[in-house]
Amino acid sequence: MAKILLVEDNEMNRDMLSRRLERKGFSVLIAPDGRQGIDLATSETPDLILMDMDLPVVDGWEATRQVKAAEGTRSIPVIALTAHAMVGDRDRAMAAGCDDYDTKPVDFPRLLGKIETLLQRVKP
Amino acid sequence: MLALLPGRLFWQAAAVAFVVIGAAGGAVMLSIGGLGMLGQSLVPAVLATAIAALVIGVLAGQINVALAHSMEKARLEYEHKIEEKTAALSHREVELRSTLENMFQGVAMYDSNYKLLTWNQRFREYLDMPEEFLTGNRTFIDYLRYVGQRGEFGDTNIEDVIKQRVEQLKRKHSFERVRPDGTVLEVYRNPTPDGGFIAIYTDITERKRAEQELTQAMEAAEAANRVKSGFLANMSHELRTPLNAIIGYSQMLQEEAADDGQEGFLPDLAKIEGAGKHLLGLINDILDLSKIEAGRMTVFMEDANIAGVITEVRGIIEPLAAKNGNQLVVECPATIGTFQTDVTKLKQSLLNLLSNASKFTKNGKVTLAISRSGADADESITFRVSDTGIGMSDEQMSKLFQAFAQADSSTTRKFGGTGLGLAITRHFARMLGGDVTVSSEPGKGSAFTLVLPMHPDAAAQAAAATASPKRAVSGDIQSERTVLVVDDDETVHDLVGTMLGREGYRVLHARSGQEALTLARTEHPDAITLDVMMPQMDGWSVLTTLKSDATLAEIPVVMLTMLNERAIALQLGASGYLTKPVDWAQLSAILKRLGRRDGATASVLIVEDDSEVRDMTRRMLERIGMQIGEAANGEEGLAWLAQNPAPSVILLDLMMPVMDGFEFLDRIRQNDKWRDLPVVVVTAKALDAKEMELLRRMTQKVIDKGASTGVDLRAAIRDVVKKSSKPVPATTA
Numbered sequence: 059m060a061k062i063l064l065v066e067d068n069e070m071n072r073d074m075l076s077r078r079l080e081r082k083g084f085s086v087l088i089a090p091d092g093r094q095g096i097d098l099a100t101s102e103t104p105d106l107i108l109m110d111m112d113l114p115v116v117d118g119w120e121a122t123r124q125v126k127a128a129e130g131t132r133s134i135p136v137i138a139l140t141a142h143a144m145v146g147d148r149d150r151a152m153a154a155g156c157d158d159y160d161t162k163p164v165d166f167p168r169l170l171g172k173i174e175t176l177l178q179r180v181k182p
Numbered sequence: 183m184l185a186l187l188p189g190r191l192f193w194q195a196a197a198v199a200f201v202v203i204g205a206a207g208g209a210v211m212l213s214i215g216g217l218g219m220l221g222q223s224l225v226p227a228v229l230a231t232a233i234a235a236l237v238i239g240v241l242a243g244q245i246n247v248a249l250a251h252s253m254e255k256a257r258l259e260y261e262h263k264i265e266e267k268t269a270a271l272s273h274r275e276v277e278l279r280s281t282l283e284n285m286f287q288g289v290a291m292y293d294s295n296y297k298l299l300t301w302n303q304r305f306r307e308y309l310d311m312p313e314e315f316l317t318g319n320r321t322f323i324d325y326l327r328y329v330g331q332r333g334e335f336g337d338t339n340i341e342d343v344i345k346q347r348v349e350q351l352k353r354k355h356s357f358e359r360v361r362p363d364g365t366v367l368e369v370y371r372n373p374t375p376d377g378g379f380i381a382i383y384t385d386i387t388e389r390k391r392a393e394q395e396l397t398q399a400m401e402a403a404e405a406a407n408r409v410k411s412g413f414l415a416n417m418s419h420e421l422r423t424p425l426n427a428i429i430g431y432s433q434m435l436q437e438e439a440a441d442d443g444q445e446g447f448l449p450d451l452a453k454i455e456g457a458g459k460h461l462l463g464l465i466n467d468i469l470d471l472s473k474i475e476a477g478r479m480t481v482f483m484e485d486a487n488i489a490g491v492i493t494e495v496r497g498i499i500e501p502l503a504a505k506n507g508n509q510l511v512v513e514c515p516a517t518i519g520t521f522q523t524d525v526t527k528l529k530q531s532l533l534n535l536l537s538n539a540s541k542f543t544k545n546g547k548v549t550l551a552i553s554r555s556g557a558d559a560d561e562s563i564t565f566r567v568s569d570t571g572i573g574m575s576d577e578q579m580s581k582l583f584q585a586f587a588q589a590d591s592s593t594t595r596k597f598g599g600t601g602l603g604l605a606i607t608r609h610f611a612r613m614l615g616g617d618v619t620v621s622s623e624p625g626k627g628s629a630f631t632l633v634l635p636m637h638p639d640a641a642a643q644a645a646a647a648t649a650s651p652k653r654a655v656s657g658d659i660q661s662e663r664t665v666l667v668v669d670d671d672e673t674v675h676d677l678v679g680t681m682l683g684r685e686g687y688r689v690l691h692a693r694s695g696q697e698a699l700t701l702a703r704t705e706h707p708d709a710i711t712l713d714v715m716m717p718q719m720d721g722w723s724v725l726t727t728l729k730s731d732a733t734l735a736e737i738p739v740v741m742l743t744m745l746n747e748r749a750i751a752l753q754l755g756a757s758g759y760l761t762k763p764v765d766w767a768q769l770s771a772i773l774k775r776l777g778r779r780d781g782a783t784a785s786v787l788i789v790e791d792d793s794e795v796r797d798m799t800r801r802m803l804e805r806i807g808m809q810i811g812e813a814a815n816g817e818e819g820l821a822w823l824a825q826n827p828a829p830s831v832i833l834l835d836l837m838m839p840v841m842d843g844f845e846f847l848d849r850i851r852q853n854d855k856w857r858d859l860p861v862v863v864v865t866a867k868a869l870d871a872k873e874m875e876l877l878r879r880m881t882q883k884v885i886d887k888g889a890s891t892g893v894d895l896r897a898a899i900r901d902v903v904k905k906s907s908k909p910v911p912a913t914t915a
Contacts, residue, residue, distance in 0.1 A: 070427040078434050081441070141422075163426040163462075166433060 092116030695719025816841030
């Protein structure tokens, strides 16, 4: 059972996404800000991270950068969730080290597809 | 003529002379006759002479009377005429005096010695001029000295001012003067042909006050507009968040209901999701439209891979078309290529047209046909969306592009949609230099044609040339000092134009980057104020172009920027900018575009003090086949340039020790060999106080449009223009 870390500050988005993921068989960890996201990633080593970009304390770009820089967490695939489909935002996420991105509001089936793809990649 | 004839006196004398001669002759005759025998021959001669003399005498007397009479008559006429003329002149004088005295303005005329010839009472009042200057032997210069001694010239040396003023008298000129009691006078002086001059004084205190009120009103309106824009931006987020929750939860519940076998709930939940999505669409459209109308919608031009865009769009529309049993056909030639445009807006427009076509067609065909036409600068690309749907009548078509007016109200209920999509699509098309047109027949179907230029810059230039000019020049048209104001916002032109005009500048107006460049090249203004946010070609692009053109680079530029656009403010003399961490896809697109020229392997010089970042950048770039040069600061960068062939592009960090990016940029722009090197500035997202300071240095002045009052901008312009070598125009005392 794959473990997904969801880093999202909005309560309702968190609730919706975590419940839908759990129903699909994932075990979901929650972090409400970038700082806690980095900490949980380090302590729990999830199989995948869903990273909202607009986060308090430490934003999504910085959190991703740190996760990708640290030895223990560098190999965890990260999907950026961006509220805008702006050209700049998307590419910034990729440059920060994200493996994929998706736009909010989340199209759940589409996001699921991306999650499965990334998880497949990691498996030997 | 009367003067030529012998005078009356002559005739009178002649008459008397002849009568006397005649009488004497007669007397002689009588005496000679008494003597009898002596002169028989003499008597008739003398007698004849005497008679002749008498006759002549009498005639002379007659002529005299006649002449006297006519001369008298002539003299009387002459005197009469003189009287008339004098009366007329006198009348005229009264009229003139009346005019002068009733004029609103003060008038004074001086002769070539600068002594007062004519003046009116108002002149005296306005200048509070003492009697001695009006009637005595005092000259204008004496008066100036008197005024200076009273302190009205401020701290400046009185004799200097006098010299300057006298110098000015040789030409027509005008300026404003504030009197000690606060009245503002507009002083106009014009030299007269005889070497003197005429001065006209107008009280413009009221006008100034009105202008100030207008300025304040405009500033208040600007501020309100900004508050509104800020409000809209916030509302955007506030509105979308709960809507996303509604859409998300209803989707989630549908999944749960389906899984739990509670199919009964599904239709209702679907309705909630549908309503939420519809509302979201409405909000997005309204916010888009508000942004457009507030002039805050910006255009982000980039290389668009047309085939790629079409594929994406097709993916979204196919299910929509299928829902109504429609077939979607895409006709796109394989060689369609790429062009410069705002990809997001293009996509949104295509989706709008295609979803409309799908909605209003049932069991029919929706076709998207793409083609290129024209040549060179006029080349354009056409996206034609046609359908076999219900079509529209002429009346329906006439309301089509208006916001909020769908073909008719029943349409909304039947077909959904917001009624705003087409208005937005057309705005977008026009912002990108093109347009949308429609043709349709009820019952047969409709065709919407979106045409966009493939070379938007060239098209914009052509448009600027033919566009009907709004005010192009204002201010003091005679002035030798010119400022070019560049902004797409008309209120800025009014505001800044008025202000600068009052300062004695001639103001040129450009409403787009292209227009600005054209005007800068033909007019060579002494300074340029440049707005940052403009559609099609933003202020930074203009600045770049100006600084890289040898004939224009010297013109001082004052950037006008909104508070929150500060972060973009680093594209100084740069051909591109990126935010850290470096965006590889964007970078490689820029490099491809820049490297296209030579065809040879592109080489990049990385000027960056952080060794890790340099390392990472080098690896990324080597991976795409670039040759790399490295330098840890500006100084090393210059050294590298001196020793190596010019790179295709320089990646420049701004904050470095020893020599920072700003100075490096400055230096290379001054060197003929390196002036044209494309530089991509790489910077961190947030600008701190230090960076702002450096930024100020580099762009002469950065003025916050938000915080600026008229005074700031004026001071900035004066400041900036002063730094160039020419003298500043005469200003008020």
